Each structure stands twice: as structure tokens, then as C-alpha cells.
Amino acid sequence: MSQAMMTVVSQTEIAKDIFELRLKGALVNEMGAPDQFLHIRVPGDELLLRRPISIASIDAEKEECVIIYRTEGKGTTIISKLTAGDELDILGPLGNGYPIDMLEEGQNALLIGGGIGVPPLYELAKQLHAKGINVVSCFGFKNKEEVFYEEEFAAFGKVNIATDDGSYGKQGFVTQYFTELDGFVPDAVFACGPKGLLVAVAKTFDPSKTYLSLEERMACGIGACYGCVCDKKNSTSAYDNYRVCVEGPVFRAEEIVL
């Protein structure tokens, strides 16, 4: 974890309001676990809080990484205007990321993503695939326009897509695939997306094998301000909880109260 400037290699709008930003810099050497995140200072002095964005993929050889984000408000909109050669002040990599060590070759991993929760799963899929683990992905998007990275994930295994309006894949929630996995029994489930989706995932799958990536509003991003906490399940202490930025963003479903 350090603070450093990274250089924009390229930026592409890969779906409606969804941007893929490729960054280069020595910080990449510190990146490892899938779904760690970067805490990004928005250029200009107007916005003072950094923006947390997950690392979507890492290319250690080229010292490059990719982040994928949706333009939500002012900060991401400003970042989306950057072009090759621009610099970004980055704090990272932060957080713990998805664990994969507990899985062995030939085992099954189910990836579940909703909207902008999909990209953080990409580096995970890549690493799982490289390890010989079978990957099935279930992704939900709002509509066809916002679907992205389907092909990229298809390189690692089957991809099931649902859209809210049925304009692509099945119509409705991605949760409908949970009962139609055709005998694919996951040894681990990895999910990232809106809170409602995470709650559904936690209810459906074995909470000791289910890994959820949380989002909380963050200030410091490094554990000092206690702004981003999440309650521990069965905590006996009167004060204890997890800081999403340090102990998370990924937790086993059995550890936390959603």
C-alpha cells in the first residue's frame, strides 16, 4: 500500500456510462489479490474525498492495471474525462480482496455480479481459471446497453446474463439462475453488487463458502476514520466491528450482518 501517481494509458466507454480505464505505474507491483481497490484522488481541487474503485485486472508484466467504473456523480464524471498521458494520484492497493487459496484444481467457483459489481470479479475469474478451477458466472444488468465484459468472462467459463427489462439474456433478477445451475455445485461463491443481491446470495448459498464484496462510503480508506464499518455477526464486544476498507471489502457471508 502506497501513494503514487499513475499514468493513464487509455480510457474507453465500454457500455453506457461504463468506463474502462487502464493505468500504468510502479504501484501495480504491489497488487495481488483480486478485488483490492484503489482510492483515487479526483483531479482538480474541488472534490476532497478520494473515490474507492476496485481493481478489475492486473497486468504485472506491463505494470498496468484496469479499473472499470460507472459515472455516478461529479467525481467519476471528472475521472471519465481523462485521456492517455494524464496522471492520477492513487492510494492503494487497499483492502483484502477475494481469497482463492482454499480452492483446488477441478473445484467449482460461482461468480455473481450485479451491474458495476461485475468488473471486480474479472481478475478473480482470471486467477481462478489459471489455477484450473471451473468458473460459472451469473450477471445482472439493467438493460442491453449496460451489458459489458460478457466475452471476457466467457473465456473462463459459462456466463449467464439477466437484464431487468429482458433486452438481453433472461428477463428479471440474476437470482433466477441460482436454481438453474445444471448440477454445477459451487465449492465457493463470490459476489459483488448491490446490497439486495448480496442478501439474496447470502441466503441461498452456504455462508461459510460465500464471499461478498461490500461497498461503504469511505474517507481515509486505510482504517483510521472508522467511517466505513460493517457489523460483525455474533459479535460479543460492545464496540467491535469491521472496517470495510481494511478488513474488507470482501467478507465471508457468515462473518457479517448485511
Added chain:
Amino acid sequence: MSQAMMTVVSQTEIAKDIFELRLKGALVNEMGAPDQFLHIRVPGDELLLRRPISIASIDAEKEECVIIYRTEGKGTTIISKLTAGDELDILGPLGNGYPIDMLEEGQNALLIGGGIGVPPLYELAKQLHAKGINVVSCFGFKNKEEVFYEEEFAAFGKVNIATDDGSYGKQGFVTQYFTELDGFVPDAVFACGPKGLLVAVAKTFDPSKTYLSLEERMACGIGACYGCVCDKKNSTSAYDNYRVCVEGPVFRAEEIVL
């Protein structure tokens, strides 16, 4: 007076920390009197008050004008980074500018400028010269590095320069030239610069023929907020004063209390 976007044609650092910015736009058609000013919105949403900068010269044919400014703080520093093609949100032209109608061909005009008070006199010199009025200029700068536009003014008449450290022209205040005008008796005196200089000018020359350009901190720039006032000389009213942005920035020395 309107609000409009103007396009940067070019920007040059013409002396240490002094920038010449050429702007293009239909707003130029409204510009006339020398030393009106533009109220410039600093790009980005960080700085909310506009910056008042005088118009240094006007090229009506090309729909271009030039402003010259020193990087003082954040706002002018941001503006100094603009390059050709960038846009600026401009409110203007504002204020009254120097009058020249009272002068006739063959009469004498003395121009006195201190530092960044020099550029507003340039359009004036041009217009006076075009009218056949004899122009003599006396300018004070901090040091050689900060001297600019000497040649430009020399095209219209004699230029006397003083620098604080004597690195160019005479050493000391520009006021020393006031007694060495070699028989040049001004029919009008025009001054722009720091308050100390204006006070000296007002004391030396006939206050009914001396025109001073004032600076005050401004908010609206159009007369609504009463932030930029200056006291009237011999005002009998309990509330009346001048608004530098509307009734100024140029006043006859006999009208105001410096």
C-alpha cells in the same frame, strides 16, 4: 454587457509571471472604451467568484481582444494554464473605461502605469495615437524581468521606465519622471497601478484632468452587491458612494477619496 463563452486564441508568458491571453468571440463587438474590464469565471468549479481583468487591446475586425495579467493566486494561475481552443466564460465588457473625447488632436496625454497597471493603458495609447494626440508614458516595474510592452507603447510615443532595483531604466519610483517631462505639459493624465502610485499622481497633477483606474475586490461586477465601493469626494449624502465596477473603474481624481 453580456455573458458569453470566448475562445482562447493564444497565450504567452511575456514577462516573469505576466501572461498575454488572446480571446476570440462575439463579445468583442461590445467592447469600446479603453480599460473596460472582463469578469472571468475561472474554469473548474473550485473558485466561485469571477476574476476582474482589464481589456488591454481590442481587434474588432478579428473579433479578438487581449488581456494581460499577473499570476497572483489560484485563479490567475488556473487561467494561465489555458491553451488555444479552450473556452472561458466571460461577463463583460464591464465598467466605464478611460474617456478620450475631451482631448483633441495635437494635445498631450501622459500615461502612468505601475506593474500590472500598464496593460490597461495600451488600448488607450492606441486610441489616443490614432486620434493624433501626443502620448508620453511613464512606467514602473519591480525589475528587468518584469518589464513588458515597452516596444508596443514606444510605437505611440516616448516611454520612460523605472525599476525598483534599477535593473532596467532609472532606479526607484516612476514618480521621479513627473518632474522631468522636458516641457511636455499634459492635457490629461491617465494612471493605473497600485494605490500608492495613484495617490502620488493625484497629488502631482491637476485632479480635474487626471483619470485614475481603481481596483477593488468584486463579487457581482455589475453593481448589485455593493462590494466594490469607493468614497465620493465631498459627498453630502449619508449613503452615497461609487461602485468601482459600474461607475468606475476609471474616475477623475477630483471625484474620489483614495
Added chain:
Amino acid sequence: MNRLAVSLPGLELKNPIIPASGCFGFGEDYGKFYDLSLLGAIMTKATTLEPRRGNPTPRLAETPSGMLNAIGLQNPGVEVVVAQKHTALEKYDVPLISNVAGNTFDDYYQVCKAVSQSPNVKAIELNISCPNVHKGGLQFGTDPEMAAAVTRAAKEGATVPVYVKLSPNVTDIVEIAKAVEAAGADGISMINTLVGMRIDLHTRKPIIANKTGGLSGPAIKPVAIRMIYQVARAVNIPIIGMGGVYTVDDVLEMFMAGASAVGVGMANFTDPFVCPKLIEQLPQRMDELGINSLQELINEVREGILNER
């Protein structure tokens, strides 16, 4: 139906956008940029009994996302205001809310009486962030009893509804709001500026000649929203909200906190067209947020508040 119309005591407004007092003079200057009839209303510059010269300069300083001002209530006095300034605005189809200031109860009484005479003055905004000469310069607006007393004096003089403009520089704004409501205020306008200062590092002295100045702009918006939210839950009279409004989102945030109309101050300096722009942009943003009409939004927020009780 006009989706932007809002209705407050004395004020049937075609839209809720009102230039805030002191930031718009008596309209004449902005009238050169656009038709003032577009506006919901105009809050005029503070008017006092006698003419006032105001404070020495510098009167202004910039601050992060805001500014300080210490104009000092410069104005030509109520006689000239009524005879010249109000009448000059009669050509526009826009109600005036006359901002009234003073140093004594009698000042307030008399000015309220006088400005009420102008046919286009539909309401009074009582600026109680003024030092009370009888109480050693303590502001009227910082003590509930004084605030109530000055409200009563104003109500006696006024023949139009009186909106009391609350100062945020208090420990408990709810207490003041309740006091002025009990004293007969028809509405509340809030917030006035926070007291602030900037120091020049070269002279080591305050930049503003008056030393302190009033802080306005987006910087104070969270304080304004908090106070409007609290006061809306404590009184039954309507609130005109202000403090840092720059965008339609800011306008709607004020409504959701509990305001029924919105004042726009500093933003006029950044963009002289901000008020007509806000009026133009409101409907689209309301569509996006599922808001049929502002009056409906006011009612829904109000119901929510009553349900909380």
C-alpha cells in the same frame, strides 16, 4: 397546472426561485440580463429607516466554496427605497419581499410600515441579524425573547406577511424559530450568513476592513439544510430556505429538508443567469425524481414530518 407554483402567506409564486437579499440589489442590475418577471419573487436589499453608507472596503473576500461579505447594510433609506426602488420594479410581474433591518424596535416598526405601502411588496423579510443598540450591540436574532419582541414590532407596522430571517450563529435555532412563530411571524427565512474571517498573511490583519464578514455559498449549505430540517419539525409556518443554492439539486434538497421556496444568493455572482436557469431546469430534474409538482412535494414532506411527531 404550473408544476413550479408554490403558495405561501402573501406569496402566490409562479416558481420558488427568489434572489436572496443583498445579492441582487433592487433588481435593476440583473434586469439588464433577463426579464425579472421570470422570477418567483425578489428579496430586495436590506432597507433601513435612514440612509446608510455601509462599511469601509475591502468588503469582500473569497473562501473555499464560499465568500465573506461585510457590506454593512448600505442603502438609501426607506423613503428613497419606497419612492424610487420599489416603483422601478413595478413594470415587472414579480412580487417583492422587502428585507427590513434596523437597530431599534422602532426602526423595524417604521420601516415595516413604510415598505408595506408599496403595492408590489407582498411580504417582508425581517433581517434580525442586526446589532441592537439598546442591548450593547447584541444581535436581535440571537436571543429568543429579543427575536420575538422585534417580530411583534414588525407585525405591528406591517400590513403584509412577515417572514423572519434567522441567523445561524446561535446555539439553538429551533428555540428562536419557535419564539418568532409564537410572536406572530407568518413565515421563516433561513439562513443568513455564518460569521467568518480571513487573514491576510502579509499584513497579518483580517482581509475585510470590518474584520469579520458573513460567510455564504455552498460551504454553508450543510448547515442550512440541517437547520431547515430542524426548524421545519418544530414550527407550522412555512420556510424560505437559502444558503449555498447553486443547482436544481440544491433547490430540491432544500424542499426535502422542509422549505417551501428557495433564496439564491452568492450563485448570482458566479452566474448572473443562475435564477432563470434553475427555473428552466427544475421540471426535468423533477421528472427524474418522480416529483409531479413542488406544491405536492411540499405537502408530502410536511406529511412525513407530521407522521414523525
Added chain:
Amino acid sequence: MNRLAVSLPGLELKNPIIPASGCFGFGEDYGKFYDLSLLGAIMTKATTLEPRRGNPTPRLAETPSGMLNAIGLQNPGVEVVVAQKHTALEKYDVPLISNVAGNTFDDYYQVCKAVSQSPNVKAIELNISCPNVHKGGLQFGTDPEMAAAVTRAAKEGATVPVYVKLSPNVTDIVEIAKAVEAAGADGISMINTLVGMRIDLHTRKPIIANKTGGLSGPAIKPVAIRMIYQVARAVNIPIIGMGGVYTVDDVLEMFMAGASAVGVGMANFTDPFVCPKLIEQLPQRMDELGINSLQELINEVREGILNER
């Protein structure tokens, strides 16, 4: 001579830069970025008698040039703080200023007594912006008598100097400052956050779960400067200034207003290295402004104030 050294009761600081309470935890996290011995001192996270879980999330929201927080004093309680957190910082050559919070006089007494035991705790910062359970939740810091009483309770427990941290959410901060000085405070720390709110336009509810939050950052700097300026003219004990410090110019503006050291809060979130950067950049800016040493600047400002009287 160390140009940056400043001397305050209990605190001989190598420089005046102090991470503000709640923005730096107990140092361990920022200790991963740089050597904490560089700092003038560390103001630790609020410590209470019993462990506290704090408020539900969201606890944070961004605002123009600032932020809101409602952490709610989450901390493991004074026992763990003294046994683990303070000792973990002993490896650094940096004095701690322990931020103490509570809901009763006895809370303050006991926590002050306990934190005084840690050898590296050189002073206490008394957070009196806490609701007093005995007075229906009214904050200790908003009433001069209560503020004085809690100061006395703290002084009884403490064996190190006590700096009382003033809340800006009051009508008259000078009155509170005088009261705590009379009650034996060794210094003042100011300002804590302003109470603010943001509303989510989609849910129409406050973004922060606790509804209101504390506003900090550059937005509040003009209020901080004004209050420091006023209090410095009313008391004889030193002030640790804070509120929106991001740059060396902000640091020096605080000194010119009357501070003798400076707390840095929100800026740590924008730039984790802000404190060492400020320390590094101070000398050059002092050169430009003709300031030989900070202690000399403190003395000159102090003299200026005494001459005004």
C-alpha cells in the same frame, strides 16, 4: 534553533502540526505511511470510559469543500486504549494529546485520570461536544456553566494539562472560552465540527444514518479563524487551532489569528502525507513572509493582541 518549535503547557513540540482527533485513529494506520516521530504531537481518537460501537452507517457524506461525519465516538474504551493503543505508540518520539469524551462528569473525571497514567500522554483534549445524559442530551459545550463544570471534573482527574475543545455551534464562543479558562483549563483547542446535514434526493432522507453529522474541512475554515481570533482576544491560555487546514498558508493563518499549534483533520483523508508535507514546507513559506520562528510569530501576535486591549 528549531524555527518550528512551539511551547505550550505540557507540550514542548518540535513542530506545531498535530493530526486532529478522530482523523488519525491511534496512529497505527498512518504509521504505515511515514514515521510518526515527525509529527509535533498526535491527538488520539476520542476515548470513553466504556467501549462504544458508534453510529450505524452511512457515517460519512461529502459536501462542498468539506465532509460530514457521524462516527459516534466508536472506541474500545479507556482500559484497552491505555493498555494497547498508547503503548503501541511508545516506540515513536511523539507526545500524545488524549481526546477524552463522556456523558457524565464522572465519565470525564475517570477517563482523564486513566489516560494521564500513560507516560506518552502529555496533555488531554477535552471533547465537550458530547450530550450530557443528565441534562436531557444538551451538549456540555454549549452552556458556559456546564463547560466549566466538566472542565473542573477533568482537571480533578487529570495529572497532565487539559485543553478544552470548543464546539462552534454556539451563539457566543467567547463566553464559553472564558468560562473554561476560569475553571482551570490549561489551553483551548478549537474548533470541533459544525452540525450539518445532507439529504439524498432519491430516498428524501438524510444521507447520514444519524441524520446530522459534523462538518469539517476548508468550508469551515473562515468560521474557525473568526472564532480563534475572538477567543485569542479574550483568554490568556494558548489555543490549538483547527478547522480546514490543508496548506501551510492555512497553518500560518491560524497562527496569525492567535493559535499556538494547529490540528489537521480532514486533510489526512485527501492526502495521507499532508502532515509531514506541511512540516517540510513551513520553513520556505516562513522565509517568504519574513517569519523567523513560529514561537516569535506567536509572541508577536500575542503582543499585538495585548496592545489592542
